Amino acid sequence: FYPAFDGDPYFKDFIEDQTVKLSEWQNYFGENGEGPTALAEYFGNFMIVNGIIWTRMRVINRTYRLRLLNGCDSRFLAIEFCKAGEDGKDCEDTTRLTFHVIGGDQGLADEPKLTERLLIETGARYDVIINFSDSDIDKRIIMKNLGGDKPFNGDIGVNQVFDFTDRIMAFDVNACQDEECDDVSPIKANTSFASFGPRVGDPTMSNSPRRVGLFEGSDEFGRLQPLLGTIDSATDFEGNTIYWPDEDIYRDHGLIGPMNGTMSWHNPTTENPAIDTVEEWEIWNLSGDAHPIHLHLVHFEVLGRYDITWDDETNEDDRVLGDDPVSSTGTYLKSQSVVGHHDSIGNGFRVMNPTRTEDSHLDPEDGYIENMPKDVVTALPNQVTVIKAKFDEPGRYVWHCHILSHEDHEMMRILHVGSGYENAE
Ligand SMILES: [Cu+2]
Structure with missing residues (x-):
């Protein structure tokens, strides 16, 4: 929440009385000069x-x-x-x-x-x-x-x-x-203490990794919008395909068939593990920035990171290729509409020919210390971050980016364990 308009709660305290110059945030102003309604990110100036x-x-x-x-x-x-x-x-x-x-x-x-x-x-x-x-x-x-x-x-x-x-x-x-x-006697950090560690266990038989995506799309006003989605066609906890809703708003914007690609909070649930299964999630970060990805309910192990191999024809400013490239040398994106709240239409992507390196790497020398049960993980741009979790409680949870400006601008999706996911929109 940011007080953006004269009359908003705390506008006087945080904006007027602090003589904050909202005009410096001109990029976030609406066409009519109103205050910022969505911030891409927010960085304060004091710790x-x-x-x-x-x-x-x-x-x-x-x-x-x-x-x-x-x-x-x-x-x-x-x-x-x-x-x-x-x-x-x-x-x-x-x-x-x-x-x-x-x-x-x-x-x-x-x-x-x-x-x-x-x-x-x-x-x-x-x-x-x-x-x-x-x-x-x-x-x-x-x-x-x-x-x-x-x-x-x-x-x-x-x-x-x-x-x-x-x-x-x-x-x-x-x-x-x-x-x-x-x-005053210094307690030595006990290097022989009983290790707890992550120890999630082996992935449940026949489960291939669940591949999810992090995207930078745009909302109905053309504002940059970080979004989640899938890399593959979505399936439910029993392995059945999950389809885009059979509604005009989806059909009219080309969203027909199995759900796949960038999705908003309001789209039907696609992350639907079966109860008590251990899943590996490959988090494909197709955006330009790192996102701290947070799963509710579970703790997870961080297994490793791979580099995304991009198609030679793409570049860091544009990963979108035409409809049917003759041959593809790696990952590329295809534009796809996003149906948001109140039938608003934004822009997102479908991931084509998802390709990554085989060599996993972690960067402990840079301060990545992840040898514990985690529930939030740094997913770096142009990388696939792999985690493993056991989904041992049924019901409706969420997973989201933990940058508050992102989660509050739709970078959040339902995570539903077991049956009943259809009602968890
Ligand atoms: Cu984010």
């Missing part, structure tokens, strides 16, 4: 921790366990810890403190990972242990952020625009006092 800008926390010289949640609207955080220099505001040098990542999202990791950097996608939670007893007394440690102020595309440390969002909070390390000192 807030527990309700306070640039939180400063007094710590003593011992080990701390920090539970982190990235509550930013659109910003991927990549955190590092450094010792502050004389001014207390900047890192003293390029040295980074190491810390242990012991868990995330839905539980403990299968083993602690020692790192200097952690990527935290929007909506993700991480559980880390950092040892301040390695720090000098009366020194400050800064939690830095390398995640930029522009949509994340996988390159960490670029797209820094504002002056202030590269620092999240500070820890002032003091010597313990009085009874605090009973607790």
